[in-house]
Amino acid sequence: MTRLAPLPPEAMNEAQRRIVAEITAGPRGGVYGPLLAWLRSPELCDRGQRLGEFCRYNSSLPPKLSELVILVTARHWRAQFEWYAHAPIALEAGLPAAAIEAIRNRETPKLDDPDQALVYRFASEYYATHRVGDALYAAAVERLGERAVVDLVGIMGYYGLIAMTLNVFEIPLPEGEPEPLAP
Amino acid sequence: MPRLKPLTPETMSAEQRRIADEIAGGPRGGLRGPFPALLYSPELADRAQKLGEYCRFNTSLPAKLSELAILVTARHWAAQYEWYAHARIARERGLGDGIIEAIRTRQAPTFDDPDEELVYRFATEYYATNRVADANYQAVVERFGEAGAVDLVGVMGYYGLVAMTLNVFEMSLPAGEPEPLDL
Numbered sequence: 197m198t199r200l201a202p203l204p205p206e207a208m209n210e211a212q213r214r215i216v217a218e219i220t221a222g223p224r225g226g227v228y229g230p231l232l233a234w235l236r237s238p239e240l241c242d243r244g245q246r247l248g249e250f251c252r253y254n255s256s257l258p259p260k261l262s263e264l265v266i267l268v269t270a271r272h273w274r275a276q277f278e279w280y281a282h283a284p285i286a287l288e289a290g291l292p293a294a295a296i297e298a299i300r301n302r303e304t305p306k307l308d309d310p311d312q313a314l315v316y317r318f319a320s321e322y323y324a325t326h327r328v329g330d331a332l333y334a335a336a337v338e339r340l341g342e343r344a345v346v347d348l349v350g351i352m353g354y355y356g357l358i359a360m361t362l363n364v365f366e367i368p369l370p371e372g373e374p375e376p377l378a379p
Numbered sequence: 380m381p382r383l384k385p386l387t388p389e390t391m392s393a394e395q396r397r398i399a400d401e402i403a404g405g406p407r408g409g410l411r412g413p414f415p416a417l418l419y420s421p422e423l424a425d426r427a428q429k430l431g432e433y434c435r436f437n438t439s440l441p442a443k444l445s446e447l448a449i450l451v452t453a454r455h456w457a458a459q460y461e462w463y464a465h466a467r468i469a470r471e472r473g474l475g476d477g478i479i480e481a482i483r484t485r486q487a488p489t490f491d492d493p494d495e496e497l498v499y500r501f502a503t504e505y506y507a508t509n510r511v512a513d514a515n516y517q518a519v520v521e522r523f524g525e526a527g528a529v530d531l532v533g534v535m536g537y538y539g540l541v542a543m544t545l546n547v548f549e550m551s552l553p554a555g556e557p558e559p560l561d562l
Binding site (some may be wrong): 199200201233234236237239240243244246247249250251254255256273274275322326327328333337342343345346347349350352353354356357358359360361363364365 | 382383416417419420422423426427429430432433434437438439456457458505509510511516520524525526528529530532533535536537539540541542543544546547548562
């Protein structure tokens with residue numbers, strides 16, 4: 197159960213109703229998951245979801261890379277809902293099922309796609325050391341370009357914020373879904 | 380030296396110039412911290428700075444408390460620039476020198492203000508466990524409301540994104556400034 201009190205439409209203020217209508221009309225199609233928590237602070241919700249729209253739908257990274265970064269981020273924070281929501285999207289975007297399973301189990305995935313291998317190392321090294329070493333940084337810029345590396349960092353940061361929101365407010369998985377990530 | 384060459388008005392695209400002017404013309408008064416790097420991806424810079432403006436200047440939390448959450452976040456990621464910039468602001472907003480120094484050196488601070496203690500415990504517990512247990516969660520919601528708890532998470536998450544940007548792109552402290560945080 198989520199920790200949040202229910203917020204039915206009739207209890208929403210004008211700002212909240214406006215934001216719900218706007219998000220519902222956009223690519224997300226509705227307010228769910230972390231945005232349900234953010235809605236308690238409408239201005240944060242509005243600005244946060246606009247950043248998220250970019251990170252999810254419009255960054256310069258192809259989805260096979262951005263969804264990989266999101267999974268490494270979900271695993272880092274042990275964000276069950278984030279993993280649950282993004283593992284199928286990552287699979288569809290071209291991340292191998294075995295690699296997804298390896299990340300879930302905190303094992304090193306075998307990635308034949310060199311861009312995926314690079315992005316995995318980049319995100320993992322950052323979470324392990326809070327830095328990215330010179331060789332790896334240079335490799336990322338050379339293969340992906342500076343702008344894509346900036347987007348990569350933006351995606352890690354944004355989905356870290358999402359993970360915090362999900363974890364703090366205990367946004368639940370659908371009824372009957374087991375938690376995918378072990379402690 | 381920062382890993383990304385700072386853009387100048389001559390090397391910026393029209394979009395980058397517009398966003399740089401908007402950031403410098405707002406309450407920040409300049410293009411500092413993570414923004415010279417984020418500007419390599421103009422749309423990301425634009426959306427992140429709008430979320431950041433809210434998190435820094437407009438949340439429902441008193442500035443002293445949001446600055447405290449920022450310092451705990453900077454310490455977590457060992458983000459030198461974030462600490463350097465916000466230790467000063469936190470002091471100006473009334474956070475005690477002894478508390479700032481204790482956080483910097485990873486010791487448990489002694490608080491006189493129970494609100495400060497609450498925010499410190501919430502953020503520290505989250506970074507240590509990726510969760511916030513019932514006692515700390517309930518105490519924060521009772522004191523600041525659900526919107527206040529959402530804002531607190533927003534501040535932590537946003538400044539996590541800022542820390543990543545500063546750390547990955549090695550944004551430099553002003554010449555001669557020693558790094559405040561051990562790694």
